[in-house]
Amino acid sequence: MAHGRKIAVIGLGYVGLPVAVAFARTGAPVIGFDIDHGRIAELRSGRDRTREVEVSELRNPALRYESDPAQLAAADFYIVTVPTPIDSARRPDLRAMLSASETVGKVLKRGDIVVYESTVYPGAVEEDCLPVLEKISGLKAMQDFTVGYSPERINPGDKAHRFETITKIVSAQDAKTLDIVADVYGSVVTAGIHRAPSIRVAEAAKVIENTQRDLNIALMNELSAICEALGIDTGDVLAAARTKWNFLPFFPGLVGGHCVGVDPYYLTYRAEKAGYHPEAILAGRRINDTVGQRVARACVKGLYRRNRTSAAVTVLGITFKENVPDTRNSKVADIVQELRSNGITVQVHDPLALAADAEHEYGIVLTAFEALKPADAVIFAVSHDEYVRGGWPMVQRLLRGGEGLVLDIRGTLDRAEKPAGIDLWRL
Numbered sequence: 311m312a313h314g315r316k317i318a319v320i321g322l323g324y325v326g327l328p329v330a331v332a333f334a335r336t337g338a339p340v341i342g343f344d345i346d347h348g349r350i351a352e353l354r355s356g357r358d359r360t361r362e363v364e365v366s367e368l369r370n371p372a373l374r375y376e377s378d379p380a381q382l383a384a385a386d387f388y389i390v391t392v393p394t395p396i397d398s399a400r401r402p403d404l405r406a407m408l409s410a411s412e413t414v415g416k417v418l419k420r421g422d423i424v425v426y427e428s429t430v431y432p433g434a435v436e437e438d439c440l441p442v443l444e445k446i447s448g449l450k451a452m453q454d455f456t457v458g459y460s461p462e463r464i465n466p467g468d469k470a471h472r473f474e475t476i477t478k479i480v481s482a483q484d485a486k487t488l489d490i491v492a493d494v495y496g497s498v499v500t501a502g503i504h505r506a507p508s509i510r511v512a513e514a515a516k517v518i519e520n521t522q523r524d525l526n527i528a529l530m531n532e533l534s535a536i537c538e539a540l541g542i543d544t545g546d547v548l549a550a551a552r553t554k555w556n557f558l559p560f561f562p563g564l565v566g567g568h569c570v571g572v573d574p575y576y577l578t579y580r581a582e583k584a585g586y587h588p589e590a591i592l593a594g595r596r597i598n599d600t601v602g603q604r605v606a607r608a609c610v611k612g613l614y615r616r617n618r619t620s621a622a623v624t625v626l627g628i629t630f631k632e633n634v635p636d637t638r639n640s641k642v643a644d645i646v647q648e649l650r651s652n653g654i655t656v657q658v659h660d661p662l663a664l665a666a667d668a669e670h671e672y673g674i675v676l677t678a679f680e681a682l683k684p685a686d687a688v689i690f691a692v693s694h695d696e697y698v699r700g701g702w703p704m705v706q707r708l709l710r711g712g713e714g715l716v717l718d719i720r721g722t723l724d725r726a727e728k729p730a731g732i733d734l735w736r737l
Contacts, residue, residue: 313493318343318385320410322353324360325427325462326391328473331363332498334373341385342375350377361635362466383417387494391462393568394428400575402431404438411439415446418455425458425491429573431580432514435459458482458491459509461516467634477501481512520573521591526560528594531601534562534737545721545736562737563720564641565598566630571639602644605717608735609687610652612715622655624685624708627692628663628674635662642691643672657682661696682708687715693722702727
């Protein structure tokens with residue numbers, strides 16, 4: 311390649327794997343590294359549990375998968391794409407990022423460049439990660455090596471907006487490194503490169519992107535609660551409002567996953583550390599974090615109205631969004647927990663989620679579709695294509711006697727085709 315850099319991608323999840331595959335597609339040798347030996351064995355066998363990459367791409371000879379950190383020494387351009395979740399107190403958890411910095415630091419050489427893609431708060435790369443690189447390597451930043459930041463914009467399950475087709479923000483410690491980082495990413499990203507004036511600006515841009523989305527969804531979720539109190543359908547209101555040219559098309563829903571439901575806490579944490587207490591952002595987070603409980607309580611009320619005090623509920627979907635197997639930070643789990651706390655029997659089905667993940671993360675044992683018992687209510691929680699195709703006939707078959715309560719969180723089912731004997735609740 312024209313840039314002449316030897317690339318290694320650290321972390322082969324939803325973000326890292328597509329990045330590694332994209333660079334390997336150009337024919338440039340790429341090292342894909344992950345500490346999960348099982349993940350490496352899986353990728354070497356041509357299987358991707360995230361379903362983001364085709365088998366033919368996984369077997370590209372230019373891409374080799376490694377779990378031995380010593381193999382990273384062959385690279386000189388490191389891209390760190392590890393998870394940055396929040397802890398139980400909703401504070402940033404940088405352990406994976408700091409651990410990855412230690413791993414890179416052990417093989418870091420003069421002239422190397424380390425670019426972070428993981429979502430962080432402004433200042434994290436230079437204040438938290440860079441000192442680790444210096445300590446472990448014994449080298450000095452700006453003198454022996456440099457760092458950059460290029461926030462990931464991967465949207466799991468989205469076949470239209472891919473790594474190569476999304477404008478890439480790049481930033482670095484100095485102009486020379488910025489030119490190199492821009493050239494490296496520019497060799498695969500066709501949508502264009504945006505050069506941020508500093509690493510902190512690029513870090514802030516990332517968390518602001520998802521914070522804006524989170525707040526807009528929070529507004530829709532609050533509107534949904536107001537509409538319910540007024541006895542009108544939220545979907546009807548939004549359909550009417552969208553006829554205005556500048557109305558933004560956001561919808562109420564569960565806000566989970568590893569980005570929108572997490573990133574605002576990175577921004578608010580750093581803001582409070584700087585002495586500013588954010589109000590609107592945290593208010594939006596409170597609204598979105600309670601939607602699962604609201605859905606569950608609506609279900610309980612609906613069952614009581616139908617005199618189903620000893621009830622069973624079937625929940626369709628446990629992943630954080632449609633058509634992906636990712637269960638991280640799924641707010642469907644909140645629905646299940648709230649229902650069970652009310653003494654309701656709950657069975658959960660998902661055609662994509664890994665059963666081991668659902669049980670490990672939430673203590674939820676998934677039920678095979680054919681083993682689902684007739685229920686008094688069905689919660690259409692995640693709009694997987696399989697469920698959408700099944701539609702009302704599928705939902706009706708899951709109800710006891712073909713009648714009962716249906717909660718359609720995303721408004722997927724056509725109200726005009728609702729069978730008799732079914733009460734429908736929509737967010």
